[in-house]
Amino acid sequence: MANSVSLEAGALRGVAAGTARLMFYSLLAIVLMTLDFRGAYVQRIQAAAGGLVEPVLLLIDWPVVGLRSLSSLLESQADMSRQQAELERELIELRAGLSVVDDLALENARLRDLLATTERLEYSMMTAELAAVDLDPFAHRIIVKRGRNDGVEVGMPVIDARGVVGQIEQVYQYSARVILLSDPDHALPVQILPEGERTIAYGSGALDRLRLTDLPMNTTLVSDQLVVTSGLGGQFPPGLTVGRLAQITRLPGQAFATAEIRTTAAMTRNRHVLILIEAEAALVDDALSGMADQLSIEPSPSAEDQADGSETAVDSSEAALDEPSADQEPTP
């Protein structure tokens, strides 16, 4: 009798212990998920795990690349020569277009010089091949085969031939992880072209769509307008294509109109992407610097020291003389 009772109690205790362990591990997992979702608490863990992740990713990538090169070996010569002819034709067309663009760039530089606005910063591009790895489709991440060794840094914009893809989120030794625009955690300052209306595009969780959630109700935007990066925030250079407006909804009773953007970049379907290096966006764009001229705010604090140097510095110091209060604003 006593024996059976103790047996039963033991079995009960076993079940209870199992449940307690389940509770413990579930809680641990939920806490981890919350920390991961809320902020950068577990970034350090993930950075440390980079050393573990990278060899596995490259290990998977390697045979796929081998297969690809094998299939390209087996491709018939006729196919190859046809492809080459096609590419050559394309190259000639693009070159012709580029000469026009070069001329425009020169003209633009001259005009900017006349207006005494800040120079657009130059940036160079680095092609990066996508690693042949499938990540969690809900993670909105891709892996590119360029890493710390190639000078990749966190925050660099990533684009493809048709538009913005995302930005570098984590850098490993020979590879890097890119967060896509479509991730719900990603926000991108954009400008909608004909009007130049500025707003912020949030990832929607669907690979080919972004959300605009805070447009004014009386906005004049219509669908199919071009959306480009605005360059505000300094992360992305201005003027990169993002996508086209898809539809604008004005729900009665809501404070803001919302819209959707169809992204033009191929996101995960690319084989190659471009990483922009030193793509520091010009902090002050035309409109802002125009306003700055009117308000006679000096472009740089050291302008007075070199007043006898350049013309713009003389201009601004004269302007500062007209309104000395502008100088003293920072120190009340």
Added chain:
Amino acid sequence: MSATREGYRGLIASLVLAYLLTLMPLPVWLDPARPYWVALVLIYWHLEADRLRHLGHAFALGILLDILTGSLLGRNALGLVIINFLLARFRSRIRFFPAWQQALVIGALLFNDRIVQLWIIGLLDRGWPSWSWWLPPLIGIMLWPWLFLALDAMRSRQRKPT
């Protein structure tokens, strides 16, 4: 002594293969049908060999999977812990089912896991998955007998090397 070490070799080899298959690139149309390899291999070792039976094992494997696939840290860990817990409760019964019935039970486990994951994704506001979300458990059911035979063959060969 050497038998256990060889056993470990099989265990680790099958797990590494499961992770590689999870990350292996598939054509876009085939990608949604990718089975939950790590869960299938974990279920096999727990059910047939009574190894990896602790919840801690499942948690560690899940965290590793989360780190490798870049998903939210802890999502797969929670799923695998729940699978392992349910399996531990019903293991003595499931073991003696015929293969097709076993496959159905494992399908039920995998469906349950999908529901848990759906709940997490819903909380995160990551967009509603399409109907193909429910494909991996079905593939898992169809795959189970073959996986079972393959891993069994590997284990018996390791037990008595010729």
